[in-house]
Amino acid sequence: MNYSSELKKFLTSQYIYSGVRIALAIVIPSIILAQLGLLKEFFLFPLGTSFVGLTDQQGPFIRRRNTLLLSVVTFFLIALIASLLKEYPFAVYLEIIIFGFFFSMIGVYGLRLAVFGSIALVVLSIFIDGHLTGNDIFRSSFIFFLGCLWFFIVFMIVTRLQPYKLASQVVGENYLELADYLRIKATYYTKNPDFDALLNQLIAQQVKIKNHQEDTREIVFKTRQIVNESTTQSRILMLMFLNSIDLYDKLLTSENDYKRMNEVFGESKLLGKIHDYLLTMADEITNLGISLQGSLTFRQITNFDEELKKIYDEFFEYRSQKFSSDTLEDFMMMRQILMRITEITDEVNLIFKVNSQDPKLAKSLSTGLDYSKFLPKEEKLNHKVFISNFSLDSGHFRHAVRVTIALLIGYIVSRFAILGIGHSYWILITIIAILKPAYSTTKHRNLLRLYGTVAGAVIAYIILYFVNEPTVLLIILLASMIMCFSLLKFHYSWAVLFMTIYIFLSFNFLKPGNVNLIFKDRLLDTLIGGAVTFLVAYFILPVWEHTQNLALMKKSSKSNLGYFRLVMDLFLKKNKIDDQDFRLKRKNAIIDLANLSDNFQRMISDPKNQQRKLETVHQFVTTTHLITAYTASLSQYAKSGHDFPEIDFENWKIKISAELLRTSSLLFQKDLDEQTRIESHIKPEDQVKDLLEKRKAEIEKQDISDERKPFAVSHLTEIKNINELLELIYDVAKDQRKIIEEYLIYQSTMARQ
Structure with a gap:
């Protein structure tokens, strides 16, 4: 672990920034009051400041402001009511019931109000026996109110002085999480890695990335200065966030057959060089994230193009020694891996270029996206939602x-x-x-x-x-x-x-x-x-995680099907797919996968007797991850603009969609017509194997060329990889359907019991 980097990450983060703001808002008035000899008398002032400060959750300025105002008024009223009722035991119990239930229920409107409700109950707890207000209840409550109001004033001053600070910090945090994701990926290129443990780490990191992206979407897409203003800083922040999502997509698409790769190239120096290169790239992305969090100037240390060329040189050197008709497919696999690493490098280079804040590049930014469609769904503040x-x-x-x-x-x-x-x-x-x-x-x-x-x-x-x-x-x-x-x-x-x-x-x-x-x-x-x-x-009315499994499986199955079909439509060029629709489908698939993974991780902490079919759920999470990752990899070819007539995309779409539909129908308990079952067994008429055999025959008849084109990949390599991805998606989809069949048999048995 790089302790210096970890310390910088923490010292520039929104957490330390928020912590310092709350602490100083509490301590500075306390020191002044202490110097005047009034701290004991006005102790409720800093107490009110701390409570309101804790309700300040990250998010758009307007929502933060409104929540703080609500907190100031509500906390004052709770303190006053609790102090007035302290002498009436029956009223105190009634107060606990009404306030306890109401302020817990308002969590239906989202995390922000859930936090507000929890702090409101803490205020109730503090004032419930009246030991803080003493005999002069109204005076003490007013002092508490002033302390609450003080933090609101501090908040308004700080956010006006630094309107972009929080957005810059959360965008930077996204890059820090992506760097950690890349480090996990790099471990696949070490000798004899623990593949199961690494997959679990990747899935856990995906959950963290998803949570950060959801928070950042709300802040960036709902902050007026960023969405509406045409300043360089606002445009750069928007573009940096969108590019972080694209980088995550690239990292997700770098899913490979790692076991086979280690078997074939495990003894070469190539994998070690790739591992070191990815770690170096992760360190650079970490430095970028730290610079965004701290509003610092970022300076790139590594020349990626030079380092990447060294990896290609190692690849071609090893190829000159081992290449033959028998190893053709192995080197095609490695060539494709190197191309994906090159694509990640290009994306990172673009991000660094954007971060350089070139005004011309910033002014040319026009995404054309409807940002509201990318925001997490929130319940509207109306009584019907509460009552329902x-x-x-x-x-x-x-x-x-x-x-x-x-x-x-x-x-x-x-x-x-x-x-x-x-x-x-x-x-x-x-x-x-x-x-x-x-x-x-x-x-x-x-x-x-x-x-x-x-x-x-x-x-x-x-x-x-x-x-x-x-x-x-x-x-x-x-x-x-x-x-x-x-x-x-x-x-x-x-x-x-x-x-x-x-x-x-x-x-x-x-x-x-x-x-x-x-x-x-x-x-x-x-x-x-x-x-x-x-x-x-x-x-008391526990909610076990296994009760959420089926609903989350349904959502993930549905979004993966929609994502796969859209990608196949890109290959078939049936309709012009706009970028927004693609991003939405991709977002839904990734978020539903993360929610499913998060549910499984929480399920592990439930009592043993409530961890029902834990292994089956884990298998479903794993297969969902693979389907999403392989589909994302497929999308890179679909968006390349190249034609691949050698592959029967029409029948592949029908075949895999039918298999995914079979799983979805099982989950939704819908009858499936015989036609769908037949479609899941059709055989696409690809020409890839014939072309591959032809190429092997050519290699056996002629001397092997040592021509080196580092950043180019042959058409045969591309279509072979697309064909393999389609076969992998189908095989995983079939495995997933069998997993669900077993899971539903268990559910049915439990229901009868």
């Missing part, structure tokens, strides 16, 4: 019920005098933080929170025991706060560790000498909250 989810079939409804019950149990437990719990809020906060719609996520976060809390408490205890200098403690507090807010989204256990440290230090500034009490309460509350969460997640 009042059903046990709705995952949001079941989650809201679980959260409400868990909060009630947590609050009741906190009232047991025998436990000696001073306040209930940390048990409730633990429940809200851990309990997620998916059991696997809840289980994972439960363990992470426990580890982070214990480690953080021990470290904080040691710090407070040995450090007495207020300035040093303040620096540690600020650093812990920045790290907590920076790591919260992607390193939860570390975020909890730093959160525990800064909470201990904060309480020490307010009430010095209470470290033992804080230590005991924090650990006890975390254990109780974790136990309640685990029991509720397991026993």
